Amino acid sequence: MRTLVLGGARSGKSVWAEEQLLAAHSGRTLYYLATARPWPGDDDFLARVAAHRNRRQAQADRYGVTWRTIDDADAASVLASPESLGPASHLLLDDVGTWLTHVMEEASLWDKPRGQVEPMTDALVDAVRDWPSNADLVIVSPEVGLGVIPEHRSGRLFRDEIGLLNQKLAALCERVVLVVAGCPMVVKQPS
Template structure:
């Protein structure tokens, strides 16, 4: 089963997603965020996420999500988050100045891996399409690519939930 959890910054999406797994469950937590040198605020955000996780959860700091999903793994996987993963994909492929869709082959592999996995997967992602149009070309590229990625994951997901102010709103449920 695949659940996509969308939400804005500080919406409560990560905490809500974490609570989907029963107490005592073994979970592979795939953390896509990387601390930036001298960015103490971002480091504190990462630390808060780490402190909140149950001790039996295994954390992997990874950006190669397809490898995680196609290799032997835990039966429960939490990915937090797809927006940060996409940022790394764009960076690694030097695609910030390239046309939209330049990272689509990587996204297609992720979508196929998510759809084929037998694990219980919860994927957290930012919802960035409800705000203002970003002023920079890179901001617009990111917003557009993430919007496309979110729509593709939602297509293959069994459940899609939007979290606003800590309150979940189910957008799709195949149960």
């Protein structure tokens, strides 16, 4: 099943998503596609990534699960070739927001005219659409459209692009969950 988990910063969306996959596949090896890549010299973000890694492994240990973490890889490319992970490989993608930030940064899209991001996100959407039905895919993504309109163009561009991408992913996923203050709310589920 494909599940999209949305939530704001520090909402508990990653912890909830991990817990769901771990509980469903106790004693197995699972894949964790981590998209956060600290910028050189950003010690605060590096510490945040390390704390996240330690927390998720401690959580996995309780279920007898081993996470095989995939770092420094394009999420769309990894999802497009699930056979490289092995048969019926279950995967957690955390998160789409940091992936999109890096895609936009690498292509220098922050100051370019609108309309240039969508073709780059189509590869991710296509890979999610084609994900094998015998493997669980849990996707974590920020819900950023609940606040004020950002003052700066780059903030507005990111908010708009992640919102459009989340809509496309939600249309493909069988289950969509919004996590608010650690509380999951099912938005969409199989009937």
